[in-house]
Every structure is written in C-alpha cells, then in structure tokens.
Amino acid sequence: MKLMIDTKECIGCGQCKSVCIRDNIEIDDVAYETGSNCFECGHCMAICPTKAVTLKIFKGREDKIVDYNPKDLPVSYSDMLQFLKQRRSIRWFKNKKIDKDTFNKLLQGAYYSPSAQNEQDVEFVVLDNRLNDFMKHVYNIIKVEEEEFFRIKQFGDYIRDNSIKEYHPLLWSGQQLILTFSTDKTSAVIANTRLELLAYSLGLGGFYSLFILKADEIDHDKLMEFFPGIDKNKHMYSAFIIGYPKKHFKRTIPHKDINVKFM
Numbered sequence: 001m002k003l004m005i006d007t008k009e010c011i012g013c014g015q016c017k018s019v020c021i022r023d024n025i026e027i028d029d030v031a032y033e034t035g036s037n038c039f040e041c042g043h044c045m046a047i048c049p050t051k052a053v054t055l056k057i058f059k060g061r062e063d064k065i066v067d068y069n070p071k072d073l074p075v076s077y078s079d080m081l082q083f084l085k086q087r088r089s090i091r092w093f094k095n096k097k098i099d100k101d102t103f104n105k106l107l108q109g110a111y112y113s114p115s116a117q118n119e120q121d122v123e124f125v126v127l128d129n130r131l132n133d134f135m136k137h138v139y140n141i142i143k144v145e146e147e148e149f150f151r152i153k154q155f156g157d158y159i160r161d162n163s164i165k166e167y168h169p170l171l172w173s174g175q176q177l178i179l180t181f182s183t184d185k186t187s188a189v190i191a192n193t194r195l196e197l198l199a200y201s202l203g204l205g206g207f208y209s210l211f212i213l214k215a216d217e218i219d220h221d222k223l224m225e226f227f228p229g230i231d232k233n234k235h236m237y238s239a240f241i242i243g244y245p246k247k248h249f250k251r252t253i254p255h256k257d258i259n260v261k262f263m
C-alpha cells in the first residue's frame, strides 16, 4: 500500500479515484486503496480538496508541496511563445563559469519533468574540471567515423595539437557540459529541454551536441567506463554545452513550415 488516507478529512468526493489510471482507489463513504497497483504519480494527492491523501514516499518532503489556483496560469501564451521565439543556440560564451547554485536552479526544471512509467530515473552529469578528459574519451570512441565526418577529423586534429585552433570543433568556446542519462530516451530529452528553457530564463545559453552523443551509439560500454557510478542500462541521450552568452541575437529568423497532418 502506497497511500495514507486520512479518513477524518476524506469527504468521499471520488476525485482521487477519477484521476487514478491504475484503478488503485475505490470509495466506500471514504477513499481506500484496492491493491498495490500504485506507481506513485501523486495525482490523487494533488487533486484532493481536503488534503486527505498523502503518498508515503513523500513523507518528509512536505516543503515541496505548493498550493496553487489551477485557473491562474503563471505565463501567458504570448509570453511563452515570445520566449520560445527568442531562443537560439549559443556557441560563443564569456570566460565565466556557471556556479553550482545556478546549476541547481536549472535542475529544478528536470525535477518537475514527467517520465515514462513515472520511473524518474533521469540523471545528469555536469562536466567542468574533467571536461577535457571526457572529450578525449569521446574522441577515442568516435574516431572510427573520422573519415565520414569532417568535424570528427577536425576534433582529432584539435586534440593532437590544440595550439593551432582558436575554437574547439565540438564545444566551440564552451567550458561546461551537461549530460543526461536515462533508460528512456524521451524522458531524458524532455528533462533536458526543461532545464535548457530555465537556463534561458536566467540569461544563460547553450547548444546540443550530436557528435558527443555518437559516443553512446558507437560504443556504449566504453563510454560508460567514464561514469562508473551510473547504471549501464542507462544511455547518454543528451549533451548540452552551456554558459553565459557572449553574442546576443537581435531578431528571429524564419523556419521551414511545419508539416502537420490532422487526421
């Protein structure tokens, strides 16, 4: 049993039952649990009008509970759209590092992210001091595709003699990198996107790297040697270089039309 139901507070309204997708709640004057199907999504707890339902796993984390009026949206559609319009990839950064408190602020976006089966198994690595070691590790894996991709060849040349190039061919002027690991690709990407958007709200910027991700596709086991503390069933599904923007864009640029089929 995963829930604590305060039978004195419960008014038997059935709202908890109506949002439970695991048929784990029934009403007999008051709510009760029918079995152990619960996957701890917390919908029952979040909708209860009298705070009668609590998930046992949330005990001690009451400070994370915030009441809000569902009719008050904190961001308007037009503000949100304008925010998305103003987003651009940032590859040129100031020589200033993001501190741990700021990273923790960004991770709040991931903390509230949805995940497949409510697994909540997305985890992050922030590479800073060990970034160069990691990039060498990546190169040793992706170099098998050097003939195919000019950018990987450039990366190899850079590692062999980094005095000859002004910018890193994969990181540009980035000095910090966020990697996202999960068993489920979609959950990882969603979590990273939220973190990315919060970054823009704090005046930070960054870009995703496809070449770094290649390391996981080419030799997952070797990649994971760099991260002995991470479960090998998880994959690196997102690599986001982040920092304080040095260049500031002034206008939006049109995109190709989006193809949508309404069927």
Ligand SMILES: Cc1cc2nc3c(=O)[nH]c(=O)nc-3n(C[C@H](O)[C@H](O)[C@H](O)COP(=O)(O)O)c2cc1C
Binding pocket: 087, 088, 089, 090, 091, 207, 208, 209, 210, 211, 212
């Ligand atoms: C999955 C993904 C991988 C990307 N890989 C790289 C990359 O390896 N190097 C890079 O400089 N930019 C990379 N980008 C950034 C794109 O090039 C960029 O989004 C595109 O040029 C459009 O620019 P904008 O993001 O400013 O709209 C990547 C973006 C995505 C979504």
